[in-house]
Ligand code: UDP
């Protein structure tokens with residue numbers, strides 16, 4: 001059986017105490033799993049000795065590539081650049097803090113072998129403070145409800161992708177955690193496996209509660225783009241029409257109120273009707289504007305690589 005080439009992409013920001021050990025353990029695992037592999041560390045502008053440790057590793061190990069940012073750009077950017085440089089048939093992402101256990105690599109591969117295109121980790125026994133776990137539970141509940149995709153731990157940094165999935169989408173903002181959702185909507189097969197998770201031994205977590213807020217905004221955008229992204233005009237025009245349908249009613253009531261003195265507040269009803277009318281127009285124009293924007297650029301992005309062209313030639 002032909003064994004796929006494996007790339008492991010690891011974003012690291014101030015992980016000086018972890019990179020050496022992680023590299024050793026990942027290499028050990030990959031040795032038994034793949035004939036060919038690469039480990040891509042993306043140093044996200046670390047201020048500690050991470051980069052110099054990575055240089056040492058790279059000198060000794062020709063399978064290791066290091067990409068380094070001049071300053072901290074965030075995990076999503078690090079992953080995105082890592083993906084660009086990954087040449088494997090299977091591409092893993094994992095955190096660089098030793099919380100994800102390289103022993104799981106083979107379990108991801110086994111799941112992919114069952115015919116899935118993307119396998120997402122689920123930290124069942126999560127070793128993080130409760131202040132982090134609770135918001136995460138709520139967040140994942142929302143993700144499942146809004147997307148209809150049964151993923152329990154979209155924040156999990158430990159995932160495996162077939163190359164096609166990674167090529168499909170631009171990762172920006174906090175979008176990396178939605179790749180399973182986007183992939184699902186594109187028709188790829190998504191699976192989940194339970195993974196063990198360790199307490200962070202060295203270094204500090206880089207994230208606080210603000211991640212939840214950004215995550216929610218991105219969830220909204222992703223849901224919109226995948227469900228409505230090709231025709232936002234329909235949604236806007238629908239809202240506009242709904243508002244507009246109140247206008248004749250409001251106008252009739254205002255006139256009746258003015259003539260018959262029903263409430264004495266006919267001017268307030270008149271103003272509300274007028275504002276509803278204006279809002280309806282504005283929403284309509286916004287929808288039209290976004291449709292024009294899509295026409296000039298967006299369609300290309302949204303439909304990027306969502307199909308394959310098959311031919312008889314190998
Ligand atoms: N990370 C990164 N850039 C950042 C923040 C984090 O590359 O701006 C890396 C970090 O070094 C680690 C992974 O992303 O390898 C997960 O970060 P962290 O452990 O801080 O998140 P947590 O596990 O607390 O959710």
Ligand code: MG
Pocket residue numbers: 095097099200205
């Ligand atoms: Mg961590």
